[in-house]
Amino acid sequence: MLRLLGSQRRLCDGMSRRDLLHIGGLGLYGLTAERAASLAAESSASDQRGFGKAKRCIMLFLFGAASQHETFDPKPDAPNEIQGELKAIPSSLAGVPICEGLPLTSKITDRLTIVRSMTHPFPLHCVAYALSGMPTYTTDIETKPRDPVHWPQRMDPAPHRLAVGFQFASR
Structure with missing residues (x-):
């Protein structure tokens, strides 16, 4: 169940369909007629020059996620002991290989920003x-x-x- 005040982490068993319905319902809760009108006005003004185009950022923080070598930084030219178990495949962005476990992501890599310098x-x-x-x-x-x-x-x-x-x- 989706919890707004604190959460009991469910790491391996994922989200249920009920959780996804809760999330979708919460999204509709915040959309009022006034907000819908302002969104329409914003979209009509989108051709104006300004500071960049991005309006939102999706940040994924995964508990126990795959390493960078098995996702977005496969290092195909590194020694075998450095590389992950999965091999690199070409992506839609020249010179940026993606792990073979992410074939659909490799098709849209030209529309992503991969940050490799977080420390x-x-x-x-x-x-x-x-x-x-x-x-x-x-x-x-x-x-x-x-x-x-x-x-x-x-x-x-x-x-x-x-x-x-x-x-x-x-x-």
């Missing part, structure tokens, strides 16, 4: 720094979700940055 100075591969941008870190941030020093909600780093005097760049 942080912490010994844990957790979400706090990656999703909030907080420059400080304790294991309490990861292990105690209700801790008072808990980071801002996902993809919402602005309150923390404003609190410590972060200066946004001007255009």
Whole structure:
């Protein structure tokens, strides 16, 4: 079942059809007539010049996901002990091979941005720094979700940055 306040991670058994219906229903909940009209106005103004075209970003944070060598960075020229078990196949973007386990993704690679330079100075591969941008870190941030020093909600780093005097760049 989809939970809005906290979640009990279900990692291996996936989502049920009921969960997907809940997610779809929640999407309709936020769409009002006024919002629908503003969306129509935004789409008609899409030909105006501005800062880039992207309006949204889908971020996948997978618990126990496949390594980069078995997804978007197969390293076909590396020694066998470095490569993953699956081989590289050509993608729709010249010079960017994709793992053979992602054949449909390889067809749309020219419409993706693959970020291979993510790094942080912490010994844990957790979400706090990656999703909030907080420059400080304790294991309490990861292990105690209700801790008072808990980071801002996902993809919402602005309150923390404003609190410590972060200066946004001007255009």
